[in-house]
């Protein structure tokens with residue numbers, strides 16, 4: 001048996017806790033064989049065993065979730081909630097605290113749809129594919145917004161501040177009205193939902209008094225069992241404007257230009273300006289290009305760009321809505337780019353009634369679920385994996401270029417292949433960098449930790465924080481949020497202790513440790 005246990009718990013205590021859980025959900029939904037435990041490992045982690053779960057429990061109803069929380073309190077059993085557990089690059093299904101029991105909500109798959117207002121009320125197990133299929137089957141005039149890996153759940157992705165590519169791509173901002181089981185087992189609803197039978201629960205975000213919704217995002221304060229998600233009305237037209245930028249330095253002016261478009265509202269989606277490896281890593285493997293260790297040299301980068309006919313950076317903008325409005329906006333955007341480059345933008349047009357291009361790279365901007373970007377984990381060969389490093393920058397070209405240069409130098413120093421993108425928000429940039437690796441390459445794996453820490457230290461030096469991180473680095477990233485000697489952490493942990501006196505829910509998530517496990521902080 002590969003049984004693992006949380007700190008301070010004996011095997012007999014764990015057995016008793018699992019038996020009590022079986023009485024709630026049925027013994028077939030307490031998953032505690034070696035194979036079950038393997039299923040919940042984070043196969044992308046540098047050290048999978050560091051986050052091994054003791055078991056998993058998979059309730060079907062909110063009543064069962066309430067009872068599971070009560071059992072966890074009685075037995076002082078740490079639980080780690082997942083919706084579908086596909087948070088790859090950030091931990092997958094695996095818990096931060098080794099020996100936790102995964103609270104697997106993937107069986108809870110109900111969808112209720114408010115067609116008039118365009119709101120889906122979803123349970124945690126509803127995947128992007130499920131919601132997409134639902135819209136198609138019911139011929140509903142709405143689009144989903146999907147992330148690059150759409151294997152996961154609508155709710156879990158929004159709860160970790162995942163993003164998509166349409167005007168509704170800031171997923172966490174589209175949540176409206178949650179049902180939550182607090183760590184003590186108390187069931188509550190946020191916003192207008194705090195009024196029984198309110199018809200505006202999923203329409204008006206705030207309710208009366210403090211707004212709690214974001215308290216349950218990237219936190220360990222509650223298990224979300226249902227949430228309203230606003231959906232984008234199917235647009236009359238979609239216009240694409242694509243541009244390949246030849247030189248690394250082109251990033252600077254492109255960021256300034258797109259930041260302006262975002263600020264003045266002409267562009268509503270958050271486009272990502274990405275480097276040449278993005279396509280190559282999903283469509284080819286490294287050994288097709290180069291068989292030596294160390295970062296890829298410039299001539300190889302040139303060959304990759306030539307084959308895929310791409311720039312050092314690719315800019316891909318999308319406009320959604322009424323055709324005449326899109327055409328007018330496209331004209332203004334093209335004129336702005338024409339002042340900076342003689343290269344014309346490639347324009348693509350789609351209208352309601354036309355077939356959607358089957359090209360996978362177009363699918364995500366049209367809200368169609370995809371998984372092919374996950375193929376980038378195979379770039380190096382062997383058992384592939386990846387890790388995300390994503391600091392938040394101010395939205396200007398000088399900051400972006402400075403960040404790019406510094407990060408690119410670090411990739412070269414540690415012999416890794418640069419894979420960066422700049423996702424342009426309304427008033428910020430999220431600089432998403434992928435660290436691709438081969439878990440069968442011991443030398444490469446020995447470099448990953450030091451590389452990641454160096455990247456975080458560089459960003460912290462500039463006072464940039466990360467927006468999201470892998471379970472391995474939650475304490476590290478949380479520690480960089482240091483104003484007034486970590487006042488935020490003290491506040492987070494005061495709330496944690498108040499809501500979760502036994503410290504049973506997701507100990508260590510986002511660097512927030514309950515009193516009971518505070519000595520586990522890395």
Ligand code: ADP
Pocket residue numbers: 080081082083084085086087088092093105124151152153154155156157159160222223224225506
């Ligand atoms: P997905 O399968 O959609 O990629 P995950 O299930 O992997 O999402 O969850 C992403 C993150 O959000 C994890 O840190 C997880 O602990 C948290 N999370 C997921 N679902 C819930 C939920 N229903 N309530 C609270 N936290 C959740």
